[in-house]
Amino acid sequence: MTAVAAPPVDVRSGALSGTRDLVRVALRLDRSRTIIWAVSMGLIVLASMNALNTRYVTPESRQARATLISSPAATALAGPGYGLDNYTIGAMTANEIGLWIMVAVAIMALLAVTRHLRAAEEDGRLELVRSAPVGRNSAVVAGLVAAFVATFAVGLVTFLGLVAGGLEVPGSAALAGGVVMVGFAFAGVSAVTSQLTAQARTASALSMAVLGITFVLRAIGDVNGPQSTSVLTWLSPFGWAQATAAYVDTRFWPLAIGFVVTGALVVVAFWLVGRRDVGTGLLAERLGRPAATPRLTGMVALTSRRQLGAILSWGFGIVAMGAFVGLLAGALVDFIDSEPSLGDVFPAGANGAAAGALAVYTVFLAVTTGAYAVTAVGAARAEEVATRGAAVLALPVSRWRWLGSQTGVAAAASVAIMLVTGLVMGATAASSLDGGVSVWQVVGAAAVTLPAIGCMLGLAVLLLGLVPRALAVIWAYVTYVFVVGLFGAILPDGTDALSPFTYTPQLPAEAMDWPPVIVLTLLAAALVVAGLAAFRRRDVVG
Amino acid sequence: MTDAIHIRGLVKSFGATRALDEFDLSVGTGEVHGFLGPNGAGKSTTIRVLLGLLRADAGDVSLLGGDPWKDAVSLHRRLAYVPGDVNLWPNLSGGEAIDVLGRLRGGLDPSRRNELIERFELDPRIKGRAYSKGNRQKVALVAALAADTELYLMDEPTSGLDPLMEAVFQQVVRELADEGRTVLLSSHILAQVEVLCRRVTIIRAGKAVQSGSLEELRSLRRTTVTAALRDLDGAAAALPSANGVHNVQRHDGHLTLDIDTPSLGDVLALLTTFGVDSLTAHPPTLEDLFLREYSDELATLGVVEGSR
Numbered sequence: 001m002t003a004v005a006a007p008p009v010d011v012r013s014g015a016l017s018g019t020r021d022l023v024r025v026a027l028r029l030d031r032s033r034t035i036i037w038a039v040s041m042g043l044i045v046l047a048s049m050n051a052l053n054t055r056y057v058t059p060e061s062r063q064a065r066a067t068l069i070s071s072p073a074a075t076a077l078a079g080p081g082y083g084l085d086n087y088t089i090g091a092m093t094a095n096e097i098g099l100w101i102m103v104a105v106a107i108m109a110l111l112a113v114t115r116h117l118r119a120a121e122e123d124g125r126l127e128l129v130r131s132a133p134v135g136r137n138s139a140v141v142a143g144l145v146a147a148f149v150a151t152f153a154v155g156l157v158t159f160l161g162l163v164a165g166g167l168e169v170p171g172s173a174a175l176a177g178g179v180v181m182v183g184f185a186f187a188g189v190s191a192v193t194s195q196l197t198a199q200a201r202t203a204s205a206l207s208m209a210v211l212g213i214t215f216v217l218r219a220i221g222d223v224n225g226p227q228s229t230s231v232l233t234w235l236s237p238f239g240w241a242q243a244t245a246a247y248v249d250t251r252f253w254p255l256a257i258g259f260v261v262t263g264a265l266v267v268v269a270f271w272l273v274g275r276r277d278v279g280t281g282l283l284a285e286r287l288g289r290p291a292a293t294p295r296l297t298g299m300v301a302l303t304s305r306r307q308l309g310a311i312l313s314w315g316f317g318i319v320a321m322g323a324f325v326g327l328l329a330g331a332l333v334d335f336i337d338s339e340p341s342l343g344d345v346f347p348a349g350a351n352g353a354a355a356g357a358l359a360v361y362t363v364f365l366a367v368t369t370g371a372y373a374v375t376a377v378g379a380a381r382a383e384e385v386a387t388r389g390a391a392v393l394a395l396p397v398s399r400w401r402w403l404g405s406q407t408g409v410a411a412a413a414s415v416a417i418m419l420v421t422g423l424v425m426g427a428t429a430a431s432s433l434d435g436g437v438s439v440w441q442v443v444g445a446a447a448v449t450l451p452a453i454g455c456m457l458g459l460a461v462l463l464l465g466l467v468p469r470a471l472a473v474i475w476a477y478v479t480y481v482f483v484v485g486l487f488g489a490i491l492p493d494g495t496d497a498l499s500p501f502t503y504t505p506q507l508p509a510e511a512m513d514w515p516p517v518i519v520l521t522l523l524a525a526a527l528v529v530a531g532l533a534a535f536r537r538r539d540v541v542g
Numbered sequence: 543m544t545d546a547i548h549i550r551g552l553v554k555s556f557g558a559t560r561a562l563d564e565f566d567l568s569v570g571t572g573e574v575h576g577f578l579g580p581n582g583a584g585k586s587t588t589i590r591v592l593l594g595l596l597r598a599d600a601g602d603v604s605l606l607g608g609d610p611w612k613d614a615v616s617l618h619r620r621l622a623y624v625p626g627d628v629n630l631w632p633n634l635s636g637g638e639a640i641d642v643l644g645r646l647r648g649g650l651d652p653s654r655r656n657e658l659i660e661r662f663e664l665d666p667r668i669k670g671r672a673y674s675k676g677n678r679q680k681v682a683l684v685a686a687l688a689a690d691t692e693l694y695l696m697d698e699p700t701s702g703l704d705p706l707m708e709a710v711f712q713q714v715v716r717e718l719a720d721e722g723r724t725v726l727l728s729s730h731i732l733a734q735v736e737v738l739c740r741r742v743t744i745i746r747a748g749k750a751v752q753s754g755s756l757e758e759l760r761s762l763r764r765t766t767v768t769a770a771l772r773d774l775d776g777a778a779a780a781l782p783s784a785n786g787v788h789n790v791q792r793h794d795g796h797l798t799l800d801i802d803t804p805s806l807g808d809v810l811a812l813l814t815t816f817g818v819d820s821l822t823a824h825p826p827t828l829e830d831l832f833l834r835e836y837s838d839e840l841a842t843l844g845v846v847e848g849s850r
Contacts, residue, residue, distance in 0.1 A: 199671050201632070287667040288635025296638060297645045306631060386629040391682070394593045394623035394695075395646045398615045540595040 018134035022142035026116055027149060034150040037108050041101060042157040048097050049165025052089050060338075062087040068335040069096060070226075073327035076219035080228045080239075083248035090167050090247025094175050102182040102241055103215070105154050109147045109183040110207040113190035116143025119200035127278055137270055144191055144266065151183030171247035174255075178241030181258035185237040186211060188265030195272035198281035214238060237261070299397065299405035306383075307376060311413045314372040315420070318365055322421035325361040326428025326442075332357050333433065354433050358425070358442060359506040363485045365421055366449035366501065369414050370456035371478050376410035377460035381471050390540055399536040407461050407528055414453050422446025437508060445507035451520035452500035456481065458527025465534030468541065544607055546571045546693055546724040547592065552601035554587055554748075561587045563748035564601070569726055569741075571692075574719045576739035577728040578832055584748040585728040586626065589697045592726075593623060606693060619648070622686040626698035626728075628678040630670030636681040637666030643685045650688045658684040661710050676702040687714055693724045700731065712738055736828040744835050751835050756828065763826040763834065764788060764800040767810075771797055772817030784812055 056062045066087035069078050079099055083091030117140060120126045126139055159176035163169060186207060193206040214236035221233030222242075233239035243254040276282055295301060304311075336353045380403060383389045393402055426442030460474045484496035496502040500523075503516040547569035554562040562584045569575040579585050590596045592605050594614030603610055608617050630639050637659075644650030659666055664680045673681065679702045686694065700711050708731075715725060715738050729735050735742060742759065744752040752759060771777045777797055782790045786805025791798045801809045813821070833840060 199632075201671070285669060285672040288638060288669050290635065290637040290666045292634075292638040292641035292645075296642055299646065302631075302642050302646075305634065309633075387625060387627060388629050388631065390590070390593070390595055391623070391625055391628075391643065392646060393595060393614075394618060394621075394625075395643060396615050396618040396648065397646050537597075539597055540590075 015135040015137045016141060017138060018132065019138040019141050022129065022134065022138050023145045026142040026146035029116075030112065030146050030150055033112075034153055037150060038153045038157045041104065041154050042161050045097075045101065045158055045161030046165060049089075049093065049161065049167075052092055052097075053166065056089065056092065062089070062092065064335055064338040065092065067338075068328075068331050071328065071331040072223045073324050074331065075223050075226075077324065078222075079242045080222045080233065081226045082245040084226075088247060090171050093162065093165075093167065094171070094242070094244075094246040094248070098175050098178065098242065098246070099238060101158055101179050102238055103211070105151055105179050105183040106186040106211055106237075107208075108154065109151050109187040110190040110211065111204055112147040112150055113143055113187045114194050114200045114203040114207065116146055117191060117194035118197070118203045121278065122198065122200050130278060137273060140191065140269060140273055144187055147187040147190075148184060151180055151187065154183065155180035167247065171250045174244040174246040174250050174252055177252065177255050178244055178246070181255045181262075182237045182241050184262040185258050185265070188262040188269070191269035192265055192272065195269055195276065196281050196283045198285060202281075218242070299392075299401055300409060302392075303406045303409040307379060307409060307413070310372070310375060310379070311417075314369075314375075315413070315417045318368050318372075318417050319421050319424050321368070322361075322365055322425035323428050325358070325365075326425040326430075327432050329354055329358065329429040329437075330432035330434075352436060354429070354436055355441075355508040356506075358429060358437060359445060359509040360486070362422070362425070362442070362445045362449060363501050363504070363506070364482075365425075366418060366446070366453055367456075367478070367482045367485050369417050369421075369449075370453045370481065372417065373410045373414045373453060373457040374460045374474050374478055376406065376413070377457065377464055377474075378471060380406040381464055381468055384468070384540060393540055400532055403461070403464070403532055403535050407457065407532070410457055411454065414457065415450060418446045418450060418453065419443065441508040444512075448507050448512070448517060449501065449504055451517055451524055452504045454524030455500040455520055455527060458524045458531065461531030462527050462534065463531070465531035465536075465538065468538075544571070545569060545604075546573070546606055547575075547726060548602070548604040549588070550602045552588070552591065552603055553599045554584075554591060554596060555599055561748055562591070565745065565748055566750045566753070567743055568753070569724060571724055572719075572722045573741060574715060574725040574727060574739045576735035576742035576828075577726055577745065578730065578732070578735060578742055578828075579728075579745035580730060580836070583745045585745060586697050587748075588745070589623075589695050589726070589728060592695060593618075620691055621693040621695060622689040622691045624682050624686045624694070624696040624699040626701055628682040630673060630678055630681060632669065632671035634670050635667050636664060636670065636673060636677070639670060639681055640666065640685045640688065644688060647689055651690065654690070655684065655688045658687055658714075661714070662707060674702075676704065676707070679703055680707070683711065687718075691723070693726070694718065695726050697728045698730070699727070700729075700734065708734065732828045732832055742828070744832060746835060752831065759831050760826050761803045763831060764802055765806060765826065766798065766800050766824045767813075767821065768796055768798045769813055769821045770795055770819040771813070772819065774816075777813065777816040780816075781809075781812070784809055 056065060066084045068074060070081055070084055075081060077099075079095040081095060083095070120129075120139070120143075129139060130136075155176045158179050159172050162172035162175060189210050190203065190207045193203040193210075194200075196206065197203045215238060217232045218236040218238040221230035221236070221239060222228075224230045225233065227245075228234070228239060228243040233243070237258050240254045240257045244251055272282060296305060333352075333354045336357065380389075383406075389402065393399065422443035422445065423439065425446070426437070426439035429437055429442060430439050456478065459477065460471070463471050463474055481499045481501060484491060484499045485501045500520050503520060505511065505513040505516065545568050547567060549565060549567040552562050552565040553560070565584065565588065567577075567588065577585055577588070587596065591598050591603060592610050594610040594617070597611050605617055606620055610617060630636065634642065640655060640659075641650070644655065662680045662684060664677065664684060668677070670678070679700065683699060686696075700708050703711065712734065715727070718725060719738075725738075727735060727739060736756070739756070741755045742753070743750050774792065774795060774797060778790065778792050781787050781797070781799060784805075785808065786802035787809055788800040788802075789798075799809075
């Protein structure tokens with residue numbers, strides 16, 4: 001007698017079945033990303049250490065730096081200020097550089113988790129995986145493990161970079177441990193937000209909001225209570241990490257708080273996973289309008305609506321940086337006076353050190369605005385690739401109008417961001433410097449960079465028109481402009497020849513010079529027109 | 543009257559791939575024309591050339607009497623397009639997307655818009671990022687069908703729609719046809735094309751392999767006849783050698799055979815000599831016509847003919 005044998009009962013039938021295989025897949029998916037993050041962070045740490053080691057050789061120069069960094073505006077962007085009375089390179093690294101590594105790792109970790117947990121679900125990949133003999137929690141575990149591994153890799157490279165930069169081992173372990181802890185904590189935050197919304201974008205935005213709030217809590221806390229004495233500092237993972245007082249008192253127990261909180265967040269995430277269906281979020285998607293308002297008519301209105309979030313977030317960030325620069329201007333002038341070697345970086349023009357510093361920072365903010373303009377062109381390309389471009393171009397909308405409107409909105413937003421930034425930076429600088437620089441001088445300095453921003457925008461449009469697939473190359477150019485804009489004065493002659501900011505008069509340190517401004521304006525216009533003409537002549541892909 | 547669409551010898555290459563290779567297509571004004579072919583045969587490329595999104599490498603293309611590349615904007619006032627793969631703006635609701643597209647066209651009739659939203663049972667308040675595939679498709683359908691135009695270019699317009707919505711779609715297309723509007727319907731839902739279209743073009747690897755009215759195409763094919771005969775043995779012996787008869791099979795007292803359309807009368811006369819008890823005849827379906835054009839490909843795919 002023959003009988004169909006019953007398949008052997010699979011012993012893997014729990015909520016965590018198949019986890020090991022999924023972890024392997026997740027690690028494979030993230031491999032190159034993790035390596036790029038770790039290598040870049042390592043290079044940044046090494047470069048920063050090198051800069052600190054060469055610039056702050058004498059105790060006097062380090063103490064001058066301590067005075068600068070203890071001002072409220074600087075504290076908000078640095079740390080709780082351990083060891084300011086004996087500001088060693090280690091104390092300086094922990095206080096000023098640590099925070100930015102932590103922010104970068106936090107962003108990396110939170111995006112990794114939403115990518116694994118929510119984007120996979122949104123695209124339907126998770127459904128395929130879950131139909132296999134795989135437990136309900138396995139995918140969550142796999143995504144978290146991938147984020148933890150990436151965070152740990154960056155932490156390890158950071159540790160090695162710090163030690164290679166000549167810092168002692170226990171302090172480096174505390175600082176790198178803080179970096180890892182912050183990454184874990186934001187992975188935990190994202191594990192929870194990924195259960196709340198059905199869209200990866202929204203989940204990432206929620207996690208970023210948590211990051212922003214905890215960043216601000218720490219900033220307010222540190223300004224009000226130096227050396228982690230404010231309650232607000234202790235409400236933020238950044239505060240816990242910096243409370244280790246690496247290289248000064250070096251203590252490890254504050255890290256435990258972060259790891260306990262991470263564990264709690266993961267438990268909450270698992271609990272939420274069991275309470276919802278695949279493909280849904282716990283927060284209902286808000287409904288929109290059933291019909292468009294009359295204002296939502298035409299390409300400019302459509303583009304503005306699409307880009308509003310990007311314009312506001314870039315604009316807010318750039319204006320806020322302008323405000324910080326303005327508030328710091330007073331302290332910065334004292335610092336430059338006590339540290340003559342910085343004269344290379346901040347060329348003192350006819351109007352003194354403050355004007356020189358404001359000119360350099362204006363270029364920095366202008367390049368950042370140019371980076372926004374480039375992302376706006378990238379958004380036009382994304383419209384094309386997502387076939388929304390074809391849907392609109394199949395209407396009586398010409399190629400000129402489609403791309404021209406999007407370029408126009410990017411240009412108008414750039415102008416608005418720069419003028420508001422100039423106004424805010426001018427007002428704050430005028431108040432912190434008591435005299436020497438007027439608001440309108442700074443607004444003028446911001447305005448005179450606009451043709452150079454236009455050139456960056458124009459180059460991006462030209463690339464989009466000629467070789468859309470290579471549009472990402474523009475970011476190499478943005479990086480180049482950024483580097484030569486900030487360090488042009490100390491780089492070999494001629495390396496900055498391809499940056500439009502090289503030809504922009506550095507107001508308010510230098511005098512106004514019209515011919516280059518006019519030439520750059522014409523060049524920007526020519527680039528945009530050439531890009532639009534090229535776009536008219538090519539196939540629309542996607 | 544000139545054709546709404548007239549394509550002769552159209553060539554379009556992407557790198558080394560020749561997506562369209564001397565492709566021909568004619569669509570008469572007021573006609574609902576089926577455009578058949580599997581994925582990658584060149585249907586979407588053809589429609590994108592007609593929309594002026596892609597530039598033809600060679601060949602003549604005329605759309606509503608104009609050049610789709612040079613006169614894109616003015617021609618687009620007179621046509622509407624339904625893409626097969628719809629992506630909506632994530633932060634706009636479906637209703638907003640329909641209105642934005644309609645206004646870029648120069649305005650849309652609100653009563654027609656609302657009627658279509660109701661017929662397709664679309665919730666216009668949902669944000670683009672939250673719609674399912676089928677609902678995104680409905681947004682594109684409402685946006686295009688609400689336009690009052692002469693020509694509709696539809697690229698697999700009902701992918702992701704359920705059978706009820708498919709029926710609504712067919713009804714709306716019939717109404718457009720009754721009003722004398724032209725429709726180019728690219729599809730691989732053969733039943734849909736068979737119901738809606740009087741003429742079809744089958745595309746294969748960038749070439750038109752068949753084009754004509756469904757009757758013409760059917761006449762090129764065989765009718766399948768199944769008959770219960772009194773003298774089954776005699777018929778089974780005589781018929782295989784008769785002119786125009788193929789694939790004679792005998793089972794359960796019935797004889798099944800395929801007959802070339804020109805020989806249909808002669809073979810039926812021959813059949814009656816064996817004493818017919820019952821007889822059914824099936825004209826070839828569009829599926830048969832289509833799959834016959836792809837029979838060699840089916841063979842490579844390991845599909846046995848007749849097992850479908």
